Amino acid sequence: MIGGGIVGTSAAYFLNQLAPADQVQVTLFDNGTGQATKAAAGIISPWLSKRRNQHWYHLARDGAVVVKQLATATKMDTQTYANNGTIITRKDAAQVFDLEQLARERKQLAPLMGEIRSLNPSEIKQLLPMLTNMQQPGLFISGGSWIDGNRFCQHLLAQCAQAMVHVVSEQVTLADEHQLITTGGVQRFDKIIVATGAWTKQLLQSINVKADIRPQKGQLIELQLPHATLPNRPVLMPESEYDFIPVASDRLIIGATHEDDQGFDLTETPAATTDLLQTAKHLIAGISSENVILKRVGTRAYTSDYGPFIGSVPEHADLLVGTGLGSSGLTTGPLVGKLLAQLALDQTVDLTTYSKPVTNYLRSER
Ligand SMILES: Cc1cc2nc3c(=O)[nH]c(=O)nc-3n(C[C@H](O)[C@H](O)[C@H](O)COP(=O)(O)OP(=O)(O)OC[C@H]3O[C@@H](n4cnc5c(N)ncnc54)[C@H](O)[C@@H]3O)c2cc1C
The missing domain is CATH 3.50.50.60 (FAD/NAD(P)-binding domain)
Known part of the structure; x- marks a missing residue:
């Protein structure tokens, strides 16, 4: 091997x-x-991806089942595998409604998705109390999870x-x-x-x-939050922003960049950190570069x-x-x-x- x-x-x-x-x-x-x-962020929630490639979808849908089976069979701890659900936001309630229809359709062949529930911004804030400025509605999928690769x-x-x-x-x-x-x-x-x-x-x-x-560079950052909130929080996948992965009650991963022109370079760049921090600042008051406690860089593999x-x-x-x-x-x-x-x-x-x-x-x- x-x-x-x-x-x-x-x-x-x-x-x-x-x-x-x-x-x-x-x-x-x-x-x-x-x-x-x-280096990866670790989100396992493929069902509502905008990708149309059916080979990929079947691999990702069935792959998510294997991830869960492995975690259960080998008794992984919650720092390794956490099934806390995912929240996917959209600009308005009509778009969330469409997403919910798709989710219910997909669930017929993907029972792992579990509970599907639309949320208004304040319901999202209740589930993710660190978000001081959440204004979009979203959809909660209880089967979504997160792993530490x-x-x-x-x-x-x-x-x-x-x-x-x-x-x-x-x-x-x-x-x-x-x-x-x-x-x-x-x-x-x-x-x-x-x-x-x-x-x-x-x-x-x-x-x-x-x-x-071909290689693709990916960078992410981990933040120490100003205030601890609740443990076991869902992953947030906000529309047109980077993803939020709450890895502890006071720590959050924000990621990740997709850089096609950097080859196998593994340097952490200030531009990427600023860009990732920007997403955090949009949704959480009082975040600055001082909250960044970790940066990770890795190289993904892509075909044409x-x-x-x-x-x-x-x-x-x-x-x-x-x-x-x-x-x-x-x-x-x-x-x-x-x-x-x-x-x-x-x-x-x-x-x-x-x-x-x-x-x-x-x-x-x-
Ligand atoms: C920043 C970032 C965020 C990501 N977030 C997510 C996410 O949220 N959800 C998700 O599902 N996926 C995510 N991914 C994608 C995921 O991490 C990768 O697709 C996956 O890890 C690839 O696994 P792999 O085993 O194919 O390759 P790798 O994990 O890259 O492993 C390949 C290994 O082979 C070794 N190797 C290569 N050549 C040789 C050699 N000649 N001799 C010996 N060893 C060699 C390398 O050193 C490396 O250790 C993310 C990736 C990145 C970079």
């Missing part, structure tokens, strides 16, 4: 779950620099049998479909799973496979059509890849990892619901 973000870690977890311990050994190599999973992965790895899953913190290179060049020399594997996110293009270059993957892809690399049946998860990879990543684990174990998997053919994104140049 190459890559220890949410895709690689979930794949390792499911291999550990699905395979007989004496038959499968997993080595997970992870460089870790710029990892999107560690880094803790989620560490927790999953801790569930794996140590004799079966071995983690190595280093950068590796592909020699061919079965061999990796590591600091300890060339190592051979029956199958290799590529879960390298934004770095997939570089990795596959060494075996002459061209990947349609924004669709994730999963499957075998063309002409390399034992080399499996799952990437291009963009801005919703914490939602889709655990399911992508599960599908990769099933493929690695030669189980029959129907990928057509979730991904266009891999050949849309990968081309062998031999």
Whole structure:
């Protein structure tokens, strides 16, 4: 396995779950620099996205179910997974009404959405008391949740049998479909799973496979609130603003930027902090740069059509890849990892619901 973000870690977890311990050994190599999973905001609430891509929607809808199943089965604590609902705001009540219709329609095939309820601005303020200046109405979806990507992965790895899953913190290179060049020399594997996110293009270059993957920089900030409010508050996704993720009664994440022209740069920029702070200032009185206690930067992976892809690399049946998860990879990543684990174990998997053919994104140049 190459890559220890949410895709690689979930794949390792499911291999550990699905395979007989004496038959499968997993080595997970992870460089870790710029990892999107560690930097992410963590919102799991895909149902009312404006995206029209049906492959993506099915992956995100079913992915949210896998996130919940993992959190429940492995007893994640509330700092790792919190199901407090999401509130999505719109400019006026008519737009909220339309959103509610869509939500009720979508819920028929997505029961995880739970309770759907429209809220006026003062009802939103009751649920999120830190908002001193909330003027838009919104829709509450009780099934929405939030995860801490880094803790989620560490927790999953801790569930794996140590004799079966071995983690190595280093950068590796592909020699061919079965061999990796590591600091300890060339190592051979029956199958290799590529879960390298934004770095997939570089990795596959060494075996002459061209990947349609580009990096996108994302930055977010965490604020210490002037006054503690209530614990276990819902995530707020305000129309045309950055999202608010209350991670504790006195702390709030605001994020995240989408920067297409910065390559793999990982510097925190004053312009992004100012921009993110602006959203906070719109809705909370008395916020300034002094409230910023943390900044995070990571690199997302995008394909040209924004669709994730999963499957075998063309002409390399034992080399499996799952990437291009963009801005919703914490939602889709655990399911992508599960599908990769099933493929690695030669189980029959129907990928057509979730991904266009891999050949849309990968081309062998031999
Ligand atoms: C700021 C920000 C906010 C986000 N917010 C959300 C959100 O609210 N909700 C949501 O669902 N998603 C969100 N995302 C998206 C989500 O984080 C990503 O889509 C997802 O984490 C991608 O997971 P991954 O495992 O594919 O890649 P990554 O997490 O990037 O992991 C890939 C790993 O592979 C390693 N690697 C690469 N090449 C090699 C090599 N040659 N050898 C060894 N290791 C290697 C990298 O170092 C990295 O650790 C956000 C992302 C960012 C950046």
